[in-house]
Amino acid sequence: xxxxxxxxxxxxxxxxxxxxxxxxxxxxxxxxxxxxxxxxxxxxxxxxxxxxxxxxxxxxxxxxxxxxxxxxxxxxxxxxxxxxxxxxxxxxxxxxxxxxxxxxxxxxxxxxxxxxxxxxxxxxxxxxxxxxxxxxxxxxxxxxxxxxxxxxxxxxxxxxxxxxxxxxxxxxxxxxxxxxxxxxxxxxxxxxxxxxxxxxxxxxxx
Amino acid sequence: xxxxxxxxxxxxxxxxxxxxxxxxxxxxxxxxxxxxxxxxxxxxxxxxxxxxxxxxxxxxxxxxxxxxxxxxxxxxxxxxxxxxxxxxxxxxxxxxxxxxxxxxxxxxxxxxxxxxxxxxxxxxxxxxxxxxxxxxxxxxxxxxxxxxxxxxxxxxxxxxxxxxxxxxxxxxxxxxxxxxxxxxxxxxxxxxxxxxxxxxxxxxxxxxxxxxxxxxxxxxxxxxxxxxxxxxxxxxxxxxxxxxxxxxxxxxxxxxxxxxxxxxxxxxxxxxxxxxxxxxxxxxxxxxxxxxxxxxxxxxxxxxxxxxxxxxxxxxxxxxxxxxxxxxxxxxxxxxxxxxxxxxxxxxxxxxxxxxxxxxxxxxxxxxxxxxxxxxxxxxxxxxxxxxxxxxxxxxxxxxxxxxxxxxxxxxxxxxxxxxxxxxxxxx
Numbered sequence: 001x002x003x004x005x006x007x008x009x010x011x012x013x014x015x016x017x018x019x020x021x022x023x024x025x026x027x028x029x030x031x032x033x034x035x036x037x038x039x040x041x042x043x044x045x046x047x048x049x050x051x052x053x054x055x056x057x058x059x060x061x062x063x064x065x066x067x068x069x070x071x072x073x074x075x076x077x078x079x080x081x082x083x084x085x086x087x088x089x090x091x092x093x094x095x096x097x098x099x100x101x102x103x104x105x106x107x108x109x110x111x112x113x114x115x116x117x118x119x120x121x122x123x124x125x126x127x128x129x130x131x132x133x134x135x136x137x138x139x140x141x142x143x144x145x146x147x148x149x150x151x152x153x154x155x156x157x158x159x160x161x162x163x164x165x166x167x168x169x170x171x172x173x174x175x176x177x178x179x180x181x182x183x184x185x186x187x188x189x190x191x192x193x194x195x196x197x198x199x200x201x202x203x204x205x206x
Numbered sequence: 207x208x209x210x211x212x213x214x215x216x217x218x219x220x221x222x223x224x225x226x227x228x229x230x231x232x233x234x235x236x237x238x239x240x241x242x243x244x245x246x247x248x249x250x251x252x253x254x255x256x257x258x259x260x261x262x263x264x265x266x267x268x269x270x271x272x273x274x275x276x277x278x279x280x281x282x283x284x285x286x287x288x289x290x291x292x293x294x295x296x297x298x299x300x301x302x303x304x305x306x307x308x309x310x311x312x313x314x315x316x317x318x319x320x321x322x323x324x325x326x327x328x329x330x331x332x333x334x335x336x337x338x339x340x341x342x343x344x345x346x347x348x349x350x351x352x353x354x355x356x357x358x359x360x361x362x363x364x365x366x367x368x369x370x371x372x373x374x375x376x377x378x379x380x381x382x383x384x385x386x387x388x389x390x391x392x393x394x395x396x397x398x399x400x401x402x403x404x405x406x407x408x409x410x411x412x413x414x415x416x417x418x419x420x421x422x423x424x425x426x427x428x429x430x431x432x433x434x435x436x437x438x439x440x441x442x443x444x445x446x447x448x449x450x451x452x453x454x455x456x457x458x459x460x461x462x463x464x465x466x467x468x469x470x471x472x473x474x475x476x477x478x479x480x481x482x483x484x485x486x487x488x489x490x491x492x493x494x495x496x497x498x499x500x501x502x503x504x505x506x507x508x509x510x511x512x513x514x515x516x517x518x519x520x521x522x523x524x525x526x527x528x529x530x531x532x533x534x535x536x537x538x539x540x541x542x543x544x545x546x547x548x549x550x551x552x553x554x555x556x557x558x559x560x561x562x563x564x565x566x567x568x569x570x571x572x573x574x575x576x577x578x579x580x581x582x583x584x585x586x587x588x589x590x591x592x593x594x595x596x597x598x599x600x601x602x603x604x605x606x607x608x609x610x611x612x613x614x615x616x617x618x619x620x621x622x623x624x625x626x627x628x629x630x631x632x633x634x
Contacts, residue, residue, distance in 0.1 A: 058343050060350070063322060063334030092402050092421045093380040108513065108535070110468075145558075146537035146551060146582065147627060148406060148449040149507060149514050151419075151426075152463060152470035152491040155447040159468025178425055179447040179465070183382065183403050190600040 095186060095202075100126075102186070102200035103161050107142070110156040112164055116201075120161060123203060124168040131174075134206040137161050139179040140186070142195035147181055154179030161201040176206075236359060238264060239273040239302035241282045248312025249341070256308060256319065256348050262390055263352035263366040268614060269359065273302045282307045287320065297326040304332070306355065310344075317341050321351040323358055332358040345393070365389065365589045369631045371397065371407035371416055371433075372596075372605060375623030384418055386433060387619045389587075389607070389630075394619060397433055406627050408450045410477075411457040413632045417441065417450035428462055430477065442475050444482065451495030451506070453477075461485065461495035461504060472506055486519060486526070496539045496548075503565065505529075505539035505548050516550045518565050529567035538583050541565075542590045542610070549573065549584035549593055560584045560595055562610075573612050583626055586610075588633040594618060596626045 100123050103116035112120065127133055139154030139161075158177035166172050186202075187194035240257040249255075254275070264270040280296040287309055297305050308321040316338060323333040333354040337347040349367030356364030368389055373382045376396070384397040384404045398404040402422040409416060415430045428442035428450050442448055445464035451472070453460055459474040464482075472486035472495045486492045490510030497504050505518050508526075516530040516539045529548065530536035536552040547562045559575035560582070574581040579599035586593050590610060597606045604620035605628050619625065 058339035
């Protein structure tokens with residue numbers, strides 16, 4: 001090269017390594033590029049998946065004069081396939097109406113405020129009169145922050161509400177909890193007024 | 207044959223040329239010409255179609271300049287694949303220092319694609335591969351050879367053909383589905399389609415599977431899904447809320463945050479067998495486990511100190527070191543593939559911005575920030591040279607790719623609602 005590009009020993013090591021690898025191994029005319037791919041000689045072309053995506057390993061061979069490709073790192077253990085996905089959607093994306101008000105929270109908090117405790121007392125009262133009723137408590141968060149953290153925070157809010165109602169004498173078995181994190185805001189706005197409504201626990205009678 | 211190769215590559219001295227030093231940003235770019243391919247049989251449009259894929263890939267790096275096709279003077283013929291040398295002066299005179307030639311043959315449902323890279327100054331072949339597969343795999347063959355080209359010039363394998371998984375709301379409906387898109391922004395497709403919430407895609411080490419949380423049965427469950435075939439299995443059902451973090455380096459364990467009684471802890475769950483072990487616990491919310499590339503540590507988020515912060519734990523040791531600074535809100539750690547940096551999201555003057563830091567909590571640097579928007583959820587590319595992240599401004603969102611030195615940035619994908627949790631697939 002006539003250019004002023006720098007020279008580097010790392011590159012030499014890599015080149016020499018590949019050359020050595022080529023020198024040590026028998027020349028393969030066809031080498032599978034993927035550890036999970038089929039063995040040489042086997043057909044590498046599989047039927048396309050539904051939707052027309054390309055699947056199956058591409059076969060790759062070095063052109064005469066080039067060393068075979070370096071083997072990629074071995075893939076992890078492939079999980080056992082139990083079943084094809086049953087894509088049955090459940091209506092979790094729609095707000096279900098409640099006979100109770102939502103319990104609201106401060107930012108990044110799961111402590112019950114005075115008005116929230118009052119709502120919990122209403123729920124407790126209802127359950128005392130309807131001991132067979134079952135209540136799902138959903139925890140929700142505003143849109144700020146990471147989805148994973150908000151998922152855990154929503155769960156903590158739902159559990160805090162449940163624990164408070166249980167402390168009023170309602171059996172724990174009357175409740176289940178689920179967090180939707182920040183995925184299902186009640187108010188789609190992007191301001192404090194919307195966020196305040198979205199940091200909540202929502203009651204659903206099952 | 208290998209002996210001949212040595213003489214071809216290193217004619218006089220034993221020291222090879224490193225054509226491009228990727229560690230000197232802003233250095234001179236390598237001018238490359240991609241000649242029109244010879245179509246022996248089959249789809250004639252591949253003659254320019256495949257070179258266009260190669261050119262687009264090479265242009266995504268800051269390493270190459272493409273010498274446009276209209277400047278080319280020599281027509282490549284089958285003889286050039288049978289020993290006849292190219293007329294190198296005809297390429298040098300138009301500024302090309304390297305030339306890519308290729309040949310496509312289609313027989314039934316079988317495409318054979320041969321590509322070669324020549325050094326126009328020395329007249330030597332720098333890379334040469336022959337690929338075969340079905341016609342839908344042509345794009346992927348081109349990506350692979352683009353990786354060979356990058357490797358031949360830099361000694362570091364390229365990342366073309368890798369993909370970004372993310373979650374987003376499709377045009378209609380309030381649910382979220384998982385999507386996958388190529389790093390060139392092409393081939394965007396839906397991975398799930400069940401109209402519930404499908405969240406937090408995380409790639410397996412072999413790039414074949416995504417772990418994710420789905421609400422499709424009404425409650426959150428972590429599944430593993432094969433991206434190509436749609437085959438699926440359930441991995442984590444215990445607990446209430448749950449989100450996958452990352453896989454162990456050997457691929458046998460999935461790290462996940464799982465809530466029980468409102469308290470989220472970090473577990474590792476065997477991908478085959480399903481037994482679970484608690485890895486990090488406490489009264490706080492522990493989420494977002496990210497195993498280090500060497501498998502010896504995990505980064506995670508905990509609010510045990512009063513607000514969410516990033517910690518690093520050495521596995522098998524009780525030591526848990528907080529690495530994020532300040533009293534704000536720091537989440538979503540992602541390791542660089544070399545294990546020397548952790549990118550995370552933190553609040554800066556009311557907006558979220560992306561920082562990187564050494565795993566011991568030193569050398570904090572701001573990477574991406576916008577005064578009126580949130581930059582969140584960083585995920586490193588398998589070569590460590592760039593990251594993908596979520597850019598959100600009020601109701602608008604898109605995925606951006608930024609170089610790890612912060613100098614170059616582009617929009618990867620936009621147009622869906624609430625795009626987030628991008629995860630870069632491992633190298634292919």
